[in-house]
Every structure is written in structure tokens, then in C-alpha cells.
Amino acid sequence: MGFKMGIVGLPNVGKSTLFNALTRTAAAQAANFPFCTIEPNVGEVNVPDARLDTLAEIANSKQIIPTRMTFVDIAGLVKGASKGEGLGNQFLANIREVDAIAHVLRCFEDGDVTHVEGRVDPVADAEVIETELMLADLESIEKRRAGLVRKLKGNDKDAQQQDRLLAAAQEVLENGQPARVVEVDAEDAKAWKMLQLLTTKPVLYVCNVGEAEAATGNAHSNAVAEMAAAQGNSHVIISAQIEEEISQLDEDEAAMFLEEMGLSEAGLSRLIKAGYELLHLETYFTVGPKEARAWTIRTGTLAPQAAGVIHGDFEKGFIRAETIAYDDFVACNGEQGAKEAGKMRAEGKGYVVKDGDVLHFLFNT
Numbered sequence: 001m002g003f004k005m006g007i008v009g010l011p012n013v014g015k016s017t018l019f020n021a022l023t024r025t026a027a028a029q030a031a032n033f034p035f036c037t038i039e040p041n042v043g044e045v046n047v048p049d050a051r052l053d054t055l056a057e058i059a060n061s062k063q064i065i066p067t068r069m070t071f072v073d074i075a076g077l078v079k080g081a082s083k084g085e086g087l088g089n090q091f092l093a094n095i096r097e098v099d100a101i102a103h104v105l106r107c108f109e110d111g112d113v114t115h116v117e118g119r120v121d122p123v124a125d126a127e128v129i130e131t132e133l134m135l136a137d138l139e140s141i142e143k144r145r146a147g148l149v150r151k152l153k154g155n156d157k158d159a160q161q162q163d164r165l166l167a168a169a170q171e172v173l174e175n176g177q178p179a180r181v182v183e184v185d186a187e188d189a190k191a192w193k194m195l196q197l198l199t200t201k202p203v204l205y206v207c208n209v210g211e212a213e214a215a216t217g218n219a220h221s222n223a224v225a226e227m228a229a230a231q232g233n234s235h236v237i238i239s240a241q242i243e244e245e246i247s248q249l250d251e252d253e254a255a256m257f258l259e260e261m262g263l264s265e266a267g268l269s270r271l272i273k274a275g276y277e278l279l280h281l282e283t284y285f286t287v288g289p290k291e292a293r294a295w296t297i298r299t300g301t302l303a304p305q306a307a308g309v310i311h312g313d314f315e316k317g318f319i320r321a322e323t324i325a326y327d328d329f330v331a332c333n334g335e336q337g338a339k340e341a342g343k344m345r346a347e348g349k350g351y352v353v354k355d356g357d358v359l360h361f362l363f364n365t
């Protein structure tokens with residue numbers, strides 16, 4: 001499946017520092033000058049989920065395999081990017097390919113780190129980026145609508161649908177609003193998504209605060225929180241620099257460090273979980289003596305399609321899913337206990353898988 005979050009923001013706000021911390025690699029160079037990231041860097045991260053460890057312990061599983069999510073470190077965007085300024089359009093194309101945007105905002109004061117606009121104002125920064133994305137959308141809409149003219153004359157149904165959706169997006173964008181405010185019917189949902197408009201991607205604001213403010217936030221992150229709430233978007237508070245330091249420690253050291261900083265959980269875990277929620281993703285589990293494993297599905301996925309995440313044959317030959325809710329699995333101390341307590345259900349093709357379900361698929365090949 002591979003759900004992708006793009007890390008987006010102005011130059012030098014801490015995107016690569018965050019990406020490095022996330023992927024624990026030095027693949028993305030972090031350095032104190034604008035535009036040090038030229039190619040987008042792609043990294044896979046484990047999605048932290050304490051339930052998986054609990055299941056593995058109960059079932060005595062030899063191996064624990066978390067589910068994963070992809071992050072892409074995208075080069076800094078500047079004012080005028082939609083017109084080719086800075087590193088320009090190429091990076092807008094990178095954003096087109098992601099499922100959601102983690103928008104990093106500089107909320108730390110540090111005279112040694114250059115800010116491209118010469119001041120720390122995350123709300124204004126967010127507007128600069130959003131404006132560029134809106135301009136880029138407008139431009140691509142105009143091009144696409146011009147390209148549809150001939151097909152429209154030929155009464156092509158798909159072209160009519162596309163043009164109608166593009167026109168709706170154009171209208172809100174021309175009024176200075178992102179395309180995500182357009183309300184789309186269920187029957188248009190697929191075509192709408194295929195348009196890949198930048199301002200329809202869900203946004204998570206990442207407030208990158210100074211080391212001392214990681215637990216509390218600061219005035220800048222408060223301002224972002226207010227803006228995000230007004231937009232119906234979410235935000236997380238993180239110090240990318242601390243996260244990078246933590247990512248180099250072993251597990252025990254990291255736990256001690258977090259406690260000293262007054263943090264209950266690494267910021268990265270919070271970020272990954274928030275991204276997972278933003279994408280409307282859920283987790284189901286397969287559990288046995290060999291391995292306990294987490295799998296990602298979209299909210300509302302039916303059992304056969306959930307099986308298809310493991311293997312196409314599971315979906316094609318799907319018969320039923322033996323299902324135990326996570327809480328029942330734990331309360332009954334495993335599969336055998338759940339069976340005896342009558343907590344294992346046989347679910348068919350129409351079953352909507354629930355977050356935390358422990359599943360065992362039966363299928364024909």
C-alpha cells in the first residue's frame with residue numbers, strides 16, 4: 001500500500017533534521033543553509049503501537065513486525081515557487097505524489113539559523129506556503145481545463161465530470177481558499193482524488209520549537225495551534241533538534257532523556273500517530289507463535305480487501321475472517337481463551353474491519 005507523508009515547509013525550518021530523526025539515517029543532509037536538500041529523500045518508519053507488543057507477549061510470538069509509513073523530505077519552498085522561484089515547480093510535483101502533508105513551521109528562535117524571510121512568524125510562513133500551493137493548483141487547473149475543451153465538445157462523460165470538479169476547485173481558489181473546502185459527493189470522490197490537487201491534501205502542522213520548549217510549546221506554537229483549529233487541521237509540537245539527538249540514543253538512554261525533558265513520549269511517535277490519523281488509517285493484527293504483525297488499512301475497509309493487504313490471493317479466494325477484538329484477545333489471554341469464551345466471530349465478505357481486530361483469514365487458492 002505505502003501511505004506517504006510529504007515533509008513540506010520554507011527553507012531552513014528543520015525539515016531534514018526531522019526527517020533524519022524519523023528515519024534514523026543520515027540520508028538527508030541537515031545543514032544550516034537553505035536548499036541543502038535537492039532530491040526528495042524517502043524513508044520508511046515503523047508506526048509505534050503498544051498493542052502489538054501486548055499481543056506478542058500473550059501469544060509468545062518470536063517476531064514483532066510493526067506496520068510502516070513513508071515520509072518524503074521535500075526541498076524548501078519559497079515565495080514564487082509556483083512561478084519557478086527557488087527550486088520551483090519540480091518540488092511541487094513531489095508534493096503531488098504524497099497522500100498528506102506534514103507542514104513544518106519554524107517556531108524556534110535562534111540567531112545562528114537563517115530564516116529566509118528574516119523573522120520568526122510561523123503563521124505568516126504557513127500562509128506563504130499555502131499561497132504557493134494554491135497558485136500552483138490554479139495554474140494546473142487552467143492548463144487542464146484548456147486541455148479538456150476538445151473532449152467536452154465530443155460530449156465525453158469523464159471529461160465533463162473532470163471539468164465540473166476542476167471548475168468547482170477553481171472557484172474557491174480564486175476566492176483565496178484551498179481546494180479542500182470543496183464538498184464532494186461520494187460518486188465524485190474518486191475522480192476528485194485523481195485530480196491530485198495540492199491543496200486537497202490533508203495537512204498536519206509541525207511546530208518545530210526550541211529544545212527548552214519541547215514539553216510546553218511557546219508563543220509561536222500557540223499561534224499555530226489557533227490557526228490550525230480555525231482551519232480544522234491538527235498540529236503537533238516537536239523539537240526536531242531534540243528528536244534527532246534522541247534518535248541516536250539506545251532505548252534506555254532515550255527513555256531517561258525523555259523523562260528529563262518532561263516528555264511522556266517521543267515527539268516522533270506523536271507525529272507518526274497524528275499522520276496515521278490524518279490519513280484515516282487503522283491497524284489490524286495477525287498473531288501467532290511465529291510472528292505478531294500489524295497491517296494498515298483505510299477506515300471502512302471490508303474484510304476481503306483487508307486480507308488483500310497481506311496477499312492478493314487472500315482477497316481473491318476469501319472465505320471468511322476469524323475475528324477477535326483486541327480487548328477480548330487481551331481479556332481472554334489469547335486466541336484459545338477467546339474461542340472458549342465465545343469471543344471469536346466468523347465474519348464474511350461484508351464485514352467492516354475494526355481498528356485493533358485480530359484476524360485470521362480462511363481462503364481458497
Ligand SMILES: Nc1ncnc2c1ncn2[C@@H]1O[C@H](COP(=O)(O)OP(=O)(O)OP(=O)(O)O)[C@@H](O)[C@H]1O
Nearest residue numbers: 011012013014015016017031032034035036037076
Ligand atoms: N528545533 C530546533 N532548534 C534549533 N535549531 C534547529 C531546530 N530544528 C532544526 N534546527 C537547525 O536548523 C538548521 C536547518 O535545518 P534543516 O537542514 O533540517 O532545514 P530544512 O528545512 O531541511 O532546510 P532546506 O529547505 O534547506 O532543506 C540546521 O542547522 C538545524 O540544526
Ligand SMILES: [Mg+2]
Nearest residue numbers: 015016036037
Ligand atoms: Mg532539507
